[in-house]
Amino acid sequence: MSNAPFDMIISGGRVIDPALGFGKDAHVLIKDGRIAGIENDIQKLGDSTGATVIDASGMLVVPGLIDVHVHLREPGREDEETVESGCRAAAAGGFTAVCCMPNTTPRIDNQETVLFVQDRAKNADARVYVVGAITKGSEGKELSEIGDLVKVGAVAITDDGRWVENSEIMRRAMEYSKMFNIPVMDHAEESTLCAGGIMNESFESTRLGLRGRPAVAEEIAVMRDIALCRTTGARLHIQHLSTRRAVDVVRAAKAEGIRVTTEACPHHFVLTDEAIAKEFNTCLRVNPPLRTANDREAIIEGLIDGTIDCIASDHAPHAEEEKDCEFDLAPAGMIGLETTLGLVKTYLIDKGYLTWADAIAKMTINPARVFGLPGGTLKTGSPADITIIDPDAPWTVDKKRFRSMSHNSPFIGWKLQGQVFRTILGGRVVFAREE
Amino acid sequence: MSKLASRHLLGLEGVSADDISLILDTTHTFREVLDRPIKKLPTLRGLTVLNLFYEPSTRTRISFELAEKRLSADTVSFTTATSSVKKGESLRDTVQNIEAMKIDMIVVRHSSAGTPYYLTQCSDANVINAGDGSHEHPTQALLDMYTIRKKYGKLAGLRVVLVGDVKHSRVIRSNIWGLKALGASVALCGPSTLLPAEVERYGCDIYTSLDEALDGADVVNIMRLQLERQQAGLFPSQREYTNLFGITRERLKRLNKNYTIMHPGPMNRGVEISSEVADGDSSVILDQVTNGQAVRMAVLYLLSGPEAEGPQA
Numbered sequence: 073m074s075n076a077p078f079d080m081i082i083s084g085g086r087v088i089d090p091a092l093g094f095g096k097d098a099h100v101l102i103k104d105g106r107i108a109g110i111e112n113d114i115q116k117l118g119d120s121t122g123a124t125v126i127d128a129s130g131m132l133v134v135p136g137l138i139d140v141h142v143h144l145r146e147p148g149r150e151d152e153e154t155v156e157s158g159c160r161a162a163a164a165g166g167f168t169a170v171c172c173m174p175n176t177t178p179r180i181d182n183q184e185t186v187l188f189v190q191d192r193a194k195n196a197d198a199r200v201y202v203v204g205a206i207t208k209g210s211e212g213k214e215l216s217e218i219g220d221l222v223k224v225g226a227v228a229i230t231d232d233g234r235w236v237e238n239s240e241i242m243r244r245a246m247e248y249s250k251m252f253n254i255p256v257m258d259h260a261e262e263s264t265l266c267a268g269g270i271m272n273e274s275f276e277s278t279r280l281g282l283r284g285r286p287a288v289a290e291e292i293a294v295m296r297d298i299a300l301c302r303t304t305g306a307r308l309h310i311q312h313l314s315t316r317r318a319v320d321v322v323r324a325a326k327a328e329g330i331r332v333t334t335e336a337c338p339h340h341f342v343l344t345d346e347a348i349a350k351e352f353n354t355c356l357r358v359n360p361p362l363r364t365a366n367d368r369e370a371i372i373e374g375l376i377d378g379t380i381d382c383i384a385s386d387h388a389p390h391a392e393e394e395k396d397c398e399f400d401l402a403p404a405g406m407i408g409l410e411t412t413l414g415l416v417k418t419y420l421i422d423k424g425y426l427t428w429a430d431a432i433a434k435m436t437i438n439p440a441r442v443f444g445l446p447g448g449t450l451k452t453g454s455p456a457d458i459t460i461i462d463p464d465a466p467w468t469v470d471k472k473r474f475r476s477m478s479h480n481s482p483f484i485g486w487k488l489q490g491q492v493f494r495t496i497l498g499g500r501v502v503f504a505r506e507e
Numbered sequence: 508m509s510k511l512a513s514r515h516l517l518g519l520e521g522v523s524a525d526d527i528s529l530i531l532d533t534t535h536t537f538r539e540v541l542d543r544p545i546k547k548l549p550t551l552r553g554l555t556v557l558n559l560f561y562e563p564s565t566r567t568r569i570s571f572e573l574a575e576k577r578l579s580a581d582t583v584s585f586t587t588a589t590s591s592v593k594k595g596e597s598l599r600d601t602v603q604n605i606e607a608m609k610i611d612m613i614v615v616r617h618s619s620a621g622t623p624y625y626l627t628q629c630s631d632a633n634v635i636n637a638g639d640g641s642h643e644h645p646t647q648a649l650l651d652m653y654t655i656r657k658k659y660g661k662l663a664g665l666r667v668v669l670v671g672d673v674k675h676s677r678v679i680r681s682n683i684w685g686l687k688a689l690g691a692s693v694a695l696c697g698p699s700t701l702l703p704a705e706v707e708r709y710g711c712d713i714y715t716s717l718d719e720a721l722d723g724a725d726v727v728n729i730m731r732l733q734l735e736r737q738q739a740g741l742f743p744s745q746r747e748y749t750n751l752f753g754i755t756r757e758r759l760k761r762l763n764k765n766y767t768i769m770h771p772g773p774m775n776r777g778v779e780i781s782s783e784v785a786d787g788d789s790s791v792i793l794d795q796v797t798n799g800q801a802v803r804m805a806v807l808y809l810l811s812g813p814e815a816e817g818p819q820a
Contacts, residue, residue, distance in 0.1 A: 281641030352621030
C-alpha cells in the first residue's frame with residue numbers, strides 16, 4: 073500500500089463545474105474513488121508519491137457526463153447492445169452514468185428486471201440507473217408496480233417509445249409517482265396523428281412520398297401532459313423535445329412554475345428532415361422524427377434560454393441487418409453515446425450558442441438534479457466520476473472505432489471537434505483515447 | 508458511359524430538361540418501331556433485365572417486359588407471391604442472389620418509397636424505378652409527357668391539371684417534376700385531405716374546386732381514386748368524391764379547345780371519370796399505354812451503356 077495521500081491527480085487542466093459555479097485552472101485530487109479536493113496551487117498538494125498523475129494540460133476537466141436517455145437493449149436484444157457494451161460506449165463518449173429505458177424484451181416493468189439490469193451493470197464502465205415502465209408492458213392500460221420499481225432503485229418511469237394515450241392512466245401515474253418523488257418521463261407524441269408515419273410531416277415527406285408524423289402531435293401531447301402535471305403537481309420530464317411549438321408550451325409552463333423539465337437530442341439540434349433526401353438513409357429514421365430548420369432553431373433557442381434542461385443522446389442501437397432495408401421498414405433510432413459530445417462542441421459551442429459551462433451543466437448537474445442521481449459535480453466527497461475533454465481536437469466519426477455493438481449512426485464520416493481524452497469512473501480510468 | 512447524366516432512372520426530381528428531352532426524342536424513334544410489322548430490334552441483345560415486382564402491377568409490368576423483349580434483352584421476372592421473400596429473405600439478399608446470376612438492369616416496383624435508390628447500394632446493375640410507394644413513377648410521367656408532346660408538339664406553355672389523390676400519387680409527383688422542367692404550367696386539384704403537407708412548395712397552382720382548376724386548361728390527367736382512402740377517413744364517401752372531383756362531359760366545357768383527357772389507369776369508371784369522357788374523342792388513354800412501351804424502350808436503351816446498338820440497327 074502506498075502512503076500517498078491521493079490515488080490520482082488530474083493536473084493542469086481547466087476545471088469546469090457548473091454545480092460549483094466555476095471554471096478555473098486547477099488540479100483535481102482523487103482518493104478512494106471520491107473527489108478529495110480541487111487545488112489551484114500545486115504546492116498545496118503535499119505528498120503525491122505513488123499517485124497516478126494524469127496530465128490534463130490544455131484539457132477541460134468536468135464532472136462525468138450523465139445521459140438520461142439511453143437504450144441498452146438488454147434483456148432481449150443482446151445482439152444490438154448489452155449493458156456492458158452500452159456502458160463501454162458511454163465511457164468512450166465521456167458519460168459516466170446513463171439512465172436506461174425500459175422498452176426491452178421483456179419490459180422493465182417489475183423488480184426482477186430492474187435487478188437483472190443492475191446486476192449486469194455491476195462491473196460496467198458506467199453507472200446504470202434503471203428507468204421503469206409507467207404501465208405494465210408499456211401497454212398503457214394498467215400501472216406498473218411503481219413502488220416496487222422504486223424500491224429496488226428505479227429512478228424514474230416512462231413508456232418510452234409510446235405515449236400513454238389514456239389520460240386517466242397518465243393522471244394516475246403522475247399522482248402515484250409523487251409518493252416517490254420521481255419524474256414521469258414522457259414520450260410525447262399523440263399517437264393517432266402519427267399512425268403509420270415514417271418521418272416529419274412537411275414538404276420533405278410530401279416530396280419523398282412518405283407518410284408524415286406532424287409536429288402538432290408532439291404539441292398536443294406536451295400540452296395534455298403539462299395540464300396533467302399542473303393538476304397533479306407531479307414532476308414531468310419531457311423526452312426528446314423536437315418541435316418549436318412544444319418548446320413554446322414548455323417555456324410557458326416553466327414560467328408558470330409547473331414542475332416540468334425537458335431534454336433534447338443532438339440529432340434534433342444538428343439535423344433536419346431535409347437530410348433524408350433521395351438517399352433515404354435509414355439511420356435518419358428516428359422517433360420523434362427529424363424536424364424542419366425552424367424546429368431545429370427552436371430547440372437551440374430552448375437550450376440557450378434554459379427551457380431545455382438536459383442534452384440526452386436517445387442512444388438507440390439497432391442491428392445492421394435491421395437498418396439495411398427499405399426506409400419505411402427500418403426501426404426508428406440512431407446510436408448517440410459516442411457522438412454527442414463532439415456534436416455539442418461542434419454545433420452548439422463552436423457556433424456560439426452555448427458556453428462550455430452551459431453545455432456541461434446540461435449533461436451533468438441538470439440531469440443529476442432532475443433524476444436525483446449522485447454525481448454531476450466535482451464537489452469534495454462526490455464520486456470521482458470525471459470526464460477529461462480535449463476541447464479542440466478534431467476527429468472523424470469512424471464506424472470501426474465505435475464501442476457500441478451497433479453502428480447505426482448517420483454521423484459516420486463527419487468531422488467533429490472536441491474529443492474525450494479520459495473518462496474516469498469512481499477513480500478508475502474506464503476510457504483512454506488512443507493516441 | 509450512359510447517354511444520360513445518371514446510369515439509373517430513380518425519379519424525375521432533379522433530372523435536367525436536356526435529359527428528359529433526350530428520352531422523349533428517343534421515345535419518338537422507338538414509337539415508330541412499334542408501328543412496323545416486325546417490332547423487334549437487337550438493341551439489348553446479350554443484356555439481361557430483372558423485373559422485380561414487389562407490388563402487384565399489370566400494365567407497367569407487361570409494358571416493361573414487352574419493351575425488353577422487343578429490344579431482344581433476356582428477361583427474368585420476379586413477383587413476391589412466388590418468391591423467397593415469403594420466407595423472410597431481405598431485399599438485399601434477394602437482389603444480390605439474383606445478381607450473382609449475372610444481370611445487367613433491374614426494373615423495380617415496390618411499395619416502399621426509396622427502394623430504387625436502396626437497390627443502387629445493393630447492386631451494380633442499372634436501376635429503373637417502376638413505381639416506389641407514393642414517391643415517384645418516372646416512366647409513367649415520361650409517357651404522359653410524350654403523349655402530350657406528340658399531340659401539341661410541345662410542353663412549354665401548356666396548362667396541365669393533375670386531378671385526384673395528390674397525397675398518395677407517385678404519378679403526380681413525377682409529373683410535377685417532369686412537366687415543370689419542360690416549361691408546362693402545372694395545377695393540382697383534389698380534396699384538401701388528399702393534398703399533402705406544404706404542397707404549395709412545388710410551385711404549382713393548387714385547387715380544391717375542380718371547376719376552377721379546369722378553367723383554361725389544355726390537359727387533364729386524372730388519377731385513380733383508391734377506395735381504401737375512404738376507409739381511412741380522408742373523404743366521406745365515393746359518391747361525394749364523384750360529385751366534387753369526378754370528370755364528366757359537363758365539366759369539360761371549361762377547358763380550352765383541343766383539350767386532352769388522360770388517365771394512367773386502371774380507371775374506376777363512374778367514379779373519377781365518366782365512361783363518356785374516358786371513351787371520348789379527346790381521350791388519349793390507350794395512346795398512353797402504347798406510348799408507355801416506347802418510353803420504356805427508350806429508357807432501357809439510354810441506360811444500357813455504349814455497347815447497345817441504336818434503334819436504327
